[in-house]
Amino acid sequence: xxxxxxxxxxxxxxGLGLAFAAPAAEDAELWIVGPQDLxxxxxxxxxxxxxxxxxxxxxxxxxxxxxxxxVVETDGRTSGARVLRGRPSGVxxxxxxxxxxxxxxxxxxxxxxAEPVFTYLTVSFRGEVGGSRIGHGIMVxxxxxxxxxxxxxx
Numbered sequence: 001x002x003x004x005x006x007x008x009x010x011x012x013x014x015g016l017g018l019a020f021a022a023p024a025a026e027d028a029e030l031w032i033v034g035p036q037d038l039x040x041x042x043x044x045x046x047x048x049x050x051x052x053x054x055x056x057x058x059x060x061x062x063x064x065x066x067x068x069x070x071v072v073e074t075d076g077r078t079s080g081a082r083v084l085r086g087r088p089s090g091v092x093x094x095x096x097x098x099x100x101x102x103x104x105x106x107x108x109x110x111x112x113x114a115e116p117v118f119t120y121l122t123v124s125f126r127g128e129v130g131g132s133r134i135g136h137g138i139m140v141x142x143x144x145x146x147x148x149x150x151x152x153x154x
Contacts (some may be wrong), residue, residue: 070101
């Protein structure tokens with residue numbers, strides 16, 4: 001059994017399923033882009049999610065991460081958000097989905113036609129664990145990402 005190959009087929013099927021579900025991407029070919037390459041075609045507005053989440057409430061949940069897949073549409077908004085993985089499991093799923101739904105992107109010069117892409121990002125949460133402060137707030141991209149990395153997503 002080839003687990004890595006099986007996982008790639010699942011990710012590809014998920015990407016294709018989202019391509020059919022995403023309104024703006026219906027008539028366009030959907031690129032599948034790993035998070036390490038997303039900034040080559042779309043630039044994230046790192047402040048776009050901040051109004052969607054009360055960080056003081058999230059800090060009480062502790063530290064962890066949520067890997068959320070979505071489509072970046074031609075207008076730079078996201079659609080079709082799904083939880084791929086969370087650590088601890090289930091704790092940050094809802095807030096991760098809220099953040100993913102509020103992200104805004106701008107196409108890079110390499111993507112002048114604003115082609116839609118299917119990708120995922122890991123949202124890292126650093127809060128209070130046992131009364132000990134781990135960090136400051138929520139970040140998109142952090143060392144905690146390794147806990148929620150999705151192997152084989154290229």
